[in-house]
Amino acid sequence: MSVRTWLARHAQTLLGSLGRLAQQPVATGMTMAVIAIALALPLLLTVLLQNTRTATANWNQAFDISVYLDKNAARARAAALARQLRARPDVAAVKVVTAEEALALFRETSGFGTALDALTDNPLPDTLVVTPAVGASTPEATETLREAIATAPDVETAQIDTEWVKRLNGILDILHRVIELTGALLGLGVVLVVGNTIRLDILNRRSEIEVMKLVGATDGFARRPFLYSGVWYGLGGGFLALALVEAAVILLGKPVDRLAGLYGSPFHVRGLGAGLGLAVVGGAVGLAWLGSWLAATRHIRGIEPT
């Protein structure tokens, strides 16, 4: 067979299988919709994760440093240290929270009011909240500043308030793993859905396959139109999944912008982007092809003329 004949034959089969799918628009649409929904779920989670990471990326910077003074330091020490720190170029602001203020705040918010009355002594130290200057808000610069403050006289400890960001990143890492797992399971689902659709298609066209084999068709020849059907299912399902995700991004855009506005942030929801979108369609085609290959190989082998 010449290359040209071979190419022409494949193009013919490709279009032929598309025509066959178009003859049953409802059934074809349903299969594509199932694929699309299965793919859209992990994709939406991916969009959520990516946007959360983008929105919180700059939170790693601009941490305050909490400075706890020695309990035995003189009363004026806090104000003096604050003045000293404000003079540094890498410090934007220093807020003094005296031991009394801290106790009052704690009494208000903790609900241990009466229990605190039992104390004869205020157990809390004076505290300074140091905000690094914009130019010195990288994690490294903040750490340098913290070390400098920690060695100052009468300072008990100085710590950066990063715990909750670490926790947030931990949660995002778990979400990432959840996406990988759902993606794998739903990808398997796509393989099975397409496989089952192709299996039914093959059973419906059993007599046609028998006739083909009678006049000399190989299993590969009989299988080809079904593989192309699988490719079309994947292509349709993949694009439909992208459309679903984009629709969700558009729907979420307005309320998220409003929320971001309340925080004074210029943040916008971003979709999957062209690269990932292309990968999604490619992946959908690959999974659907795999499903149709498995089903067609298995079931066409079993059909023999009688």
Added chain:
Amino acid sequence: MIRFDQVHKRYPNGREALAGLSFTIGDGEMTFLTGHSGAGKSSILKLIALIERPTRGQVFIGGQNLGSIKPRGIPQFRRQLGVVFQDHKLLHDRPISDNVGLPLIIAGVAAREIDKRVRAALDQVGLLGKERSLPLELSTGEQQRVGIARAVVGKPRLLIADEPTGNLDPDLALEIMQLFKRFNDVGVTVVIATHDVHLIERFGARRIALAEGRVAAPADATA
């Protein structure tokens, strides 16, 4: 061209279709297989087309022992064979031209060549001009002729037919048989299974009468 050597065929349900059958059909011969249903006519054709394998014994086609053909080689073998069925076995959602051209498409013949040979084959069975029709738009006799055109489009040296006139009235049946005779006249070996003894008496062809899986009468020519 065809040699059956002590062929036994027992189906999984226990029915013994062929019981030590032996016969030879020469190159370019036209032969009728006759006998009651169940006598083994269809089994012979199925063994020739490698739809079934013998339980015992050997079948040779054109000098080749079919027992040596592995499953992978079956498609290639069938392409050298023309087969006609009682129920035509056409693809009803494809036009006549696609039905007739199917063996050539499968064999990977170039599109222009297919077109030419399909028209030639349709011309031979008197259906030129029906390329774009669907099978169900044609009469039963015409459908059978499409089936014959498909069988001969690949220019096989051996043409086998299982009750090709089974569903046709006598006039149409005669036409179909004459069609087979014309292919035989140009050198194609033709084997036809039929129970229509009256019809074949009009042809000076060899007849192999079968009964209970064996040759029942001398395999001589009946004029």
